[in-house]
Amino acid sequence: MPRDSGPAPTGIDPEQLWLRPARPRRGRKPAFTREAITAAAVALADAEGIEAVTMRRVAAQVGAGVMSLYSYAPDKDTLLELMVDHVSGELPSGAPPTGDWRADLRALAHLQRALMLRHPWLPAALATHHTPGPNALAFVERALAALRPTGLDGAARLEVFAQLTAFVAGHVAHETARTTVTRSPERAAAEARYLAAVAADGHHPELAAALAAPGRPLTPDATFSRFLDRLIDGLATD
Known part of the structure; x- marks a missing residue:
């Protein structure tokens, strides 16, 4: 899948992505969160398709600078992982099996x-x-x-x-x-x-x-x- 220009992706580290707190690597605390970034990307994909999801478009959606987004999602592949898990939260998981x-x-x-x-x-x-x-x-x-x-x-x-x-x-x-x-x-x-x-x-x-x-x-x-x-x-x- 095509990537935006920006920091070169180094591969997705699941431990880093899912088991450690989401926070920017540098600079002052921003006014947005990884959850807000992911939700904006999902809304964009729902409305216009996955091809419309770029770091620049998502940054504009949340009112952030493009470079600040890389602190939360270093590349589009990582953002896609976040999006998939975000919508997976809509799947109910607590119902016990019926035995059938x-x-x-x-x-x-x-x-x-x-x-x-x-x-x-x-x-x-x-x-x-x-x-x-x-x-x-x-x-x-x-x-x-x-x-x-x-x-x-x-x-x-x-x-x-x-x-x-x-x-x-x-x-x-x-x-x-x-x-x-x-x-x-x-x-x-x-x-x-x-x-x-x-x-x-x-x-x-x-x-x-x-x-x-x-x-x-x-x-x-x-x-x-x-x-x-x-x-x-x-x-x-x-």
């Missing part, structure tokens, strides 16, 4: 989808996000507890949660992209005629059978639920 791991996993996936739909930049950010902060870890803990009845060991449960998150992120990215494309009724009708012609040519029997099958609800919620059920069914261990 499939139902719990479905509930977790729907919570993730709702979060990503509120913050459409999040699926892309997760692809480069490597250091879960306290909010993200609280949700991971909930997911691991929900998966305990599967009998999988801890490493496998982590893999299942990663697989679930990747599925949700990919689905939401596709879902969001489709909502930005305007398809005219004429285009939709032309596509339907084309598929009907292909299905009738005798060379695509599987496609013809699929198109002839009873239709299913195509609302975003229904489609996501069907795909999610197939994923979870594939994870069953009994």
